[in-house]
Amino acid sequence: MKNIVVQKFGGTSVRNLECMRQVLNNVRRPLANGDKVIVVLSAMAGETNRLIALARQWSDHPDPAEMDSLVSTGEQISVALFSMMAKDEGIKCRSVLGFQIPIETDNSYGKARIEDIDSEKLLKMLEIDDVLVVAGFQGVDAIGRITTLGRGGSDTSAVAVAAALKAEMCEIYTDVPGVFTTDPNICAEARKIDRISYDEMLEMASMGAKVLQIRSVEFAKKYNVAVHVRSTFSDEPGTMVTQEDTVMEAVQVSGVAYDKDQAQVTLVGVIDEPGVCASIFTPIAENKILVDMIVQNPSKDGRTDITFTVTRADLDATLKLIEGLKGEIGYQALLSDKNVSKVSVIGVGMRNHSGVAAKAFRAMRDENINILMISTSEIKLSCLIEDKYTELAVRTLHQTFVG
């Protein structure tokens, strides 16, 4: 069998005929090398939103299984159009839908998880055609109903197919040249990262560096698939997401991320007894509210303050929930603030370099930026700040660590 290259193109890369021609040029490159190519496509930009808007007209609470069957047509249209165009150009290819491989998933409609991909079927199809144009974002569950993998799911489709075929490389084509050290819109010094580890990418992606779907990176890490994030509209190499290596560890910080979608909630004077945290966060989780940062101060006189952050959209629901628990928890006051944001520095090198935190705090202090909350992991340091300082903090941290 020849070498197999997996390429994924997002919605902006297939948004019209012109862009699809550009995609075809990218496909020709490995074809010219004699490789077989699997092209994973998203729906044309705007199509998924159009279908969701239709569903909202038809139903107040669209059934999730019907929703998946509905929105999966977006990718079905992309792959059919691309395949007929490529065939006109003499390329041996065909479109492949999720159920045709199949890409088997669980039945969590709208956010299904891939359970298995029939790689033998794919290999057989590759004996007949040189290019398989696979519909991203979609799979099929055990009873044959169409599922979707959640927003950005085509990234996961591509990485999963690459993993199933043990392809050496999964190329994710997008409308930016790669992953940046921070948001170029905020910081003119931001530059493209050449190599980044899976873990760093996970932290970057979850912070709004929206280049890759988080789940696709988890998949890539699990199956050790090298992911090359690059531009559809340029030949330049992009960012390689791979296993950690020693070069990466020599660098303290790989990137600076931020997230403005944060709201802070503080329960003042909570009686500090075993199980109090559980009684706060269990009902929050049951209501599907995602909590990000959590800080608890050492208790004083048997009482403590507990502070955490949620997304701004979830703030009202969270406050209502906590108010309902007042009798049970017995806090003295409930405070909240929507005008906060989170800035983070990320890097596998932090593990071996103490002093990153201190250096970050000094840099913030020099700009008079007050730190409201701190949370740390092995490869990440996050600070909650007043959101008006977000851009300044990002630029400051970027200059301090990335330069």
Added chain:
Amino acid sequence: MKNIVVQKFGGTSVRNLECMRQVLNNVRRPLANGDKVIVVLSAMAGETNRLIALARQWSDHPDPAEMDSLVSTGEQISVALFSMMAKDEGIKCRSVLGFQIPIETDNSYGKARIEDIDSEKLLKMLEIDDVLVVAGFQGVDAIGRITTLGRGGSDTSAVAVAAALKAEMCEIYTDVPGVFTTDPNICAEARKIDRISYDEMLEMASMGAKVLQIRSVEFAKKYNVAVHVRSTFSDEPGTMVTQEDTVMEAVQVSGVAYDKDQAQVTLVGVIDEPGVCASIFTPIAENKILVDMIVQNPSKDGRTDITFTVTRADLDATLKLIEGLKGEIGYQALLSDKNVSKVSVIGVGMRNHSGVAAKAFRAMRDENINILMISTSEIKLSCLIEDKYTELAVRTLHQTFVG
């Protein structure tokens, strides 16, 4: 198992939210009786044409398999939207795509024929849900690729599902109240037919009385499924298409049809020897040109005239083909006329009533309508005339036979 009712709704019946609500009202009727319902839907009016137009932009010669995968999204969208709406109303239902049953077809993409329907799977699904919303027009071939059944194929889907489930009735809902004795736009006296035989319906359908896809009628005849053609927007009974019965035979003529898409070709002075017809019509058939009427005059001096009709779009190709055969066939002149049309009277009663032809010819003569060609079958008499007389001829024949 409860009684199963199959209902099919066309593109105009599902063209928007308002119309789909009307469809839901029709579904409630058998549901209220405690029946299970299979609803077969077409794509929303205009959607299939939109998708075909897209394909034409993307490809000069769209691959037929990709085309089928593309246009089948139209029905996929209809059934998802309808199902989520019905679920909101508390109806236990789900959408079902061609591959999910499956509706197995051959691989003649764009005009596939149904080979098998897994009725057990459908019955199992009906144990869980009260309403199955089946995507019309689509099936799946032996290798799992999506196929479509040709224009109007949703009628065939509905009748085939009804046949597979041995349902007693297949209701075809459309935007007209039923099958008419002739075109009401031409003849004010046209009235709805209460009952019509499969064979009569076949002749009516093939003549431009475009209420039912011809293939669906063949299917209904083969499996003896009674088809009720009726309006989505009214409770009035429509036209029942069933086996012939004695009541039908008492009526000489059931309807008058016409077809303006006719062009006449005459080969003058063809040498009349065995095989000459074959050498004319074999190459025509090989070029996928459909010949309708054929007339050969008795030969004189070893030469004869052969006249036939094709659609107007095929005339130029036909003439070119015949000119290329001049050496082989040896005719004296080649004549053609695009300004002709065909009018037909149809009825199973004609078999038992001689004199229908004579009566038709007299009626035409009384209006000074010249007859160019005649062709007859057991239940049909067709005359080719100058097309400017079409409407007059239809009204005259309708008055003569239907009244």
